[in-house]
Amino acid sequence: MKQGEDTPAALKERLVTEANAEGFARVGICAPDAVPQIAERLERFVEHGRHGQMGWMAERMHWRGDPAALWTDARSVIMLAEPYTPEHDPLEVLQQRDRAAISVYAQNRDYHDIVKKRLKRVGRWLIEQVPGAEIKVFVDTAPVMEKPLAEAAGLGWQGKHTNLLSRQLGNWFFLGAIFTTVNLPKDAPGRENCGSCRACLDVCPTNAFPAPFELDARRCISYLTIEHHGPVDEELRALMGNRIYGCDDCLAVCPWNKFAEAASEIRYRAREDLRAPDLAELAALDDAAFRATFSGSPIKRIGRDRFVRNVLYAIGNSGAARLRAAAQGLTDDPDPTVADAARWAVERLEGAT
Known part of the structure; x- marks a missing residue:
């Protein structure tokens, strides 16, 4: 020293x-x-x-x-x-059903x-x-x-x-x-301060918390959109809303956020084109366009097919007739999971106005 x-x-x-x-x-x-x-x-x-x-x-x-x-x-x-x-309320985009909700950390x-x-x-x-x-x-x-x-x-x-x-x-x-290998003085551990609050548990769209302090990843939208490969169970697809990469609901409703510090790193601030992107534009991305759009982004690691699968689930949940054509064009996609998601979306939008 x-x-x-x-x-x-x-x-x-x-x-x-x-x-x-x-x-x-x-x-x-x-x-x-x-x-x-x-x-x-x-x-x-x-x-x-x-x-x-x-x-x-x-x-x-x-x-x-x-x-x-x-x-x-x-x-x-x-x-x-x-x-x-x-810098914005991440839950606002959930009301714009023809737009995509991307987790804050990935914007x-x-x-x-x-x-x-x-x-x-x-x-x-x-x-x-x-x-x-x-x-x-x-x-x-x-x-x-x-x-x-x-x-x-x-x-x-x-x-x-x-x-x-x-x-x-x-x-x-x-x-x-x-x-x-340096032996440094240790700090006292943190203490739980959630009290009787259930905001994060009650807001979860898929009931991914079997009990307080416990998570079942198989029902978590962050897991389903990022880690899960292949088709998602139809019961869960309908609950995912327009969330296409991650989910911030349980984080966003926590009362302790009133003490949150602003991010000092400008590279964490949301790109304008990722705050609430149009679902039809995202569905049209081929592999090259996907890689170009998400270069340097954590989204890139899930690949075009899984990403477009998520977009199609969101389209199916949108209730927007204008998005039906975007899904229809992918019903014969080379990736079977994408094609399945496209057919599901088309069926869900039957009769939409």
Whole structure:
């Protein structure tokens, strides 16, 4: 460590200052073994099949259930939060049934790239202060249970919708993790403050919460539009409304958002063409146009076929006769799931005015 800054507490204080300068609004630290309860919770989640088609959750359950096993040399986990609070009400577009609703986090650049670069800069700074120190950074792309670790690090608590909540940030923020061999002072864990509120549970269109603090991904619109491949059950299609990528309902109604901080990163601000895009225009995208439209966006990773499948479900739910032609033109699409979705939409729009 640098001369005069050799206490762990002083190093932590400077680390927080450095992270704040990089754009992180909150920083907390916990031990890698601070969340022993998650192994049992994860096992129960998978045993009930609530992970759906996300087979990687079961395959890498050991690491997810025990962060200390992911890297045995780690002595501290630095959890960082970066706000992406929307400037508009994300629920307004749900009333525009001929328009697409895209989750706030996906309305501009891919947060994985932005947050990871910030984490690496903070990590490099730490290495410069502590010769021989090592780090590993993670942003939702490895078997790391970010939300329980963030709660253990004092950033907030997992609400009844299972997302992380904060008194200072509401629930509009990304999480990043830095595992390090440096033994830093740990923070007190967050405490649950949901009380009797059920806003997030009651607003869910598909009843994806079997109980408070529990999620069945198989009924979650975020899962269905992003992770689920193949046709979606017809019962659920009709409940998806015009949500074509993700769902913000449970996040948007949380009362703690009255304390949310504004996003400082301009690349998180919604692109005008993605606030409420026309469903017919999206349905017309071929693979090349899809890739061009969503270059640098997290939406790109689901591919054109799954994306257009979602758009067609939204068209079927729109009640807008003008969209019938867009669906009709895809009834013979080379992708069988897209063709199925198109035929379903056409049938749903029979008699629409």
